[in-house]
Amino acid sequence: MSRSDQPVLPANPKAEYEALSNKIDAAIIATLNNGRYILGPEVAAFETEFAAYHEVRECIGTGSGTEALHLALRTAGIGPGDAVITVSHTAVATVAAIELAGATPVLVDIHPRTYNMDPEKLADLLKNWDVRTRFLGNPRPRAVIPVHLYGHPAAMPEIVSIANQYELTIIEDCAQAHGASVKDKLVGTWGDMAAFSFYPTKNLGAIGDAGALITNNAKLSEQARLLREYGWAERYISSLPGMNTRLDEIQAAILRIKLPYLKRWNAARRAIAAQYDAVLTELANNHLLTPHSAEGLYHVYHQYVIRLQDRNRIKQMLAARNIITSIHYPLPVHMQPTYRHRGLTAEATLAVTEQIADEILSLPIYPYLSPADANRVIQALTEIVGQE
Numbered sequence: 557m558s559r560s561d562q563p564v565l566p567a568n569p570k571a572e573y574e575a576l577s578n579k580i581d582a583a584i585i586a587t588l589n590n591g592r593y594i595l596g597p598e599v600a601a602f603e604t605e606f607a608a609y610h611e612v613r614e615c616i617g618t619g620s621g622t623e624a625l626h627l628a629l630r631t632a633g634i635g636p637g638d639a640v641i642t643v644s645h646t647a648v649a650t651v652a653a654i655e656l657a658g659a660t661p662v663l664v665d666i667h668p669r670t671y672n673m674d675p676e677k678l679a680d681l682l683k684n685w686d687v688r689t690r691f692l693g694n695p696r697p698r699a700v701i702p703v704h705l706y707g708h709p710a711a712m713p714e715i716v717s718i719a720n721q722y723e724l725t726i727i728e729d730c731a732q733a734h735g736a737s738v739k740d741k742l743v744g745t746w747g748d749m750a751a752f753s754f755y756p757t758k759n760l761g762a763i764g765d766a767g768a769l770i771t772n773n774a775k776l777s778e779q780a781r782l783l784r785e786y787g788w789a790e791r792y793i794s795s796l797p798g799m800n801t802r803l804d805e806i807q808a809a810i811l812r813i814k815l816p817y818l819k820r821w822n823a824a825r826r827a828i829a830a831q832y833d834a835v836l837t838e839l840a841n842n843h844l845l846t847p848h849s850a851e852g853l854y855h856v857y858h859q860y861v862i863r864l865q866d867r868n869r870i871k872q873m874l875a876a877r878n879i880i881t882s883i884h885y886p887l888p889v890h891m892q893p894t895y896r897h898r899g900l901t902a903e904a905t906l907a908v909t910e911q912i913a914d915e916i917l918s919l920p921i922y923p924y925l926s927p928a929d930a931n932r933v934i935q936a937l938t939e940i941v942g943q944e
């Protein structure tokens with residue numbers, strides 16, 4: 557499969573389809589023939605299986621990851637006048653979901669090595685809440701959304717302890733971290749609720765939009781199920797003002813086929829990361845920094861992100877060698893045109909977030925990336941960076 561004249565792609569969801577096409581084609585046809593297209597038996601079965609994977613009580617399928625976050629916030633009763641703390645170094649979806657719920661996002665800085673929420677910054681913000689959020693009209697701190705960015709678990713033991721001290725609801729953003737864990741405890745099981753995205757390139761991906769909320773709390777799950785579909789306690793009768801975020805039967809049928817592969821696909825991502833680490837860590841000097849990993853953390857490498865000076869030039873030089881890389885993300889959320897005048901940071905700057913945005917580069921990584929293609933990435937980078 558490794559043709560040196562073919563580009564090495566940053567991600568390749570089609571490869572997963574090709575590996576399982578017989579089963580997926582059959583499941584789609586079976587669903588078409590079954591005639592139930594929304595919230596039918598495939599959704600119910602996937603919800604049971606995804607909950608069982610996490611050893612939690614409940615899973616509620618949703619239309620996307622953004623909607624799973626929105627639904628979790630609504631389920632927690634969070635809305636106007638409430639603040640939700642998260643990071644600026646994330647997919648804009650995390651922040652968009654907070655505003656969809658009518659709440660105010662308050663963004664804190666990340667740790668310089670893990671690129672995830674810095675628990676010290678979180679504690680410091682909460683300690684100085686009134687002063688720091690005056691500009692935002694002092695919304696009430698209600699929840700925290702740690703994001704397990706790139707598949708690297710956030711510092712959950714520390715975040716849980718701080719959140720408990722301030723009675724904050726914890727909603728984990730697991731959109732990039734299906735199957736990651738901290739001390740053998742899966743992400744998504746540390747907080748009150750967790751949101752997953754099954755966007756096609758995620759570690760577990762559908763063939764279209766899809767998402768899920770998981771929780772171990774029966775009360776919350778009951779509330780989330782109502783809110784998911786117009787607040788219906790029974791058909792056509794709303795007991796709450798709800799929304800519509802349902803998981804399609806076809807997507808659920810496909811996710812059921814793919815879920816049993818999640819562990820080996822994560823292992824494949826980790827093998828590629830190990831292959832990159834083995835050579836690139838040697839190159840690691842002032843020019844290049846490899847991803848953080850540590851004992852007790854099961855990193856599932858949704859992205860393999862290096863840091864370098866002169867990132868844009870090196871990205872172009874890699875592209876000239878047919879190695880296509882990406883940047884997650886080129887502009888922190890608080891600096892984006894629609895957010896930048898809003899003072900969502902509660903600090904003058906988010907120094908770490910702002911610095912790394914110009915230095916990060918996501919190398920190609922996906923379960924079916926061949927070792928030979930990973931080697932082409934390594935060779936190209938070694939040549940480029942080695943010359944400096």
Ligand SMILES: *Cc1c(COP(=O)(O)O)cnc(C)c1O
Pocket residue numbers: 620621622623646647649650703705729731732752753754755765766767
């Ligand atoms: C993908 C992603 C989302 C949003 O998921 P969608 O399914 O695209 O709505 C949220 N948060 C993070 C960190 C993501 O990577």
